[in-house]
Amino acid sequence: MNRGLNKVMIIGYLGKDPEMRYTPSGRAVTTFSVAVNRSYVSADGEKKNETEWFNVIAWSSLAEICAQYLTKGERVYVEGRLQSRQWENSEGTQHNSVEIVASEMLILGYRDMDNTEI
Numbered sequence: 803m804n805r806g807l808n809k810v811m812i813i814g815y816l817g818k819d820p821e822m823r824y825t826p827s828g829r830a831v832t833t834f835s836v837a838v839n840r841s842y843v844s845a846d847g848e849k850k851n852e853t854e855w856f857n858v859i860a861w862s863s864l865a866e867i868c869a870q871y872l873t874k875g876e877r878v879y880v881e882g883r884l885q886s887r888q889w890e891n892s893e894g895t896q897h898n899s900v901e902i903v904a905s906e907m908l909i910l911g912y913r914d915m916d917n918t919e920i
Contacts, residue, residue, distance in 0.1 A: 814838035822869035
């Protein structure tokens with residue numbers, strides 16, 4: 803049997819408070835964004851910082867936990883899988899997105915307020 807692997811692990815900071823809603827069937831779903839910083843030295847020796855933003859979606863009991871306990875600025879570990887979606891808006895424009903469907907979440911603490919990076 804050939805098995806695939808789709809697993810993502812990130813550590814970063816929440817960009818805003820999570821948003822929770824319920825599907826028509828009553829299933830909880832929470833979305834939030836996580837900023838992950840990366841530092842490196844360029845070929846010319848200059849220190850560079852980059853921030854990558856990830857959209858995260860959590861379902862069911864994990865969705866409720868995320869909505870209840872997460873707040874903007876918290877440092878979190880998120881584990882899950884990548885999911886890509888395509889949709890068309892009311893004007894007929896095609897949109898694509900890639901998000902992390904969370905299976906695990908750990909709160910690691912708050913951002914050091916003296917650190918201006920996020």
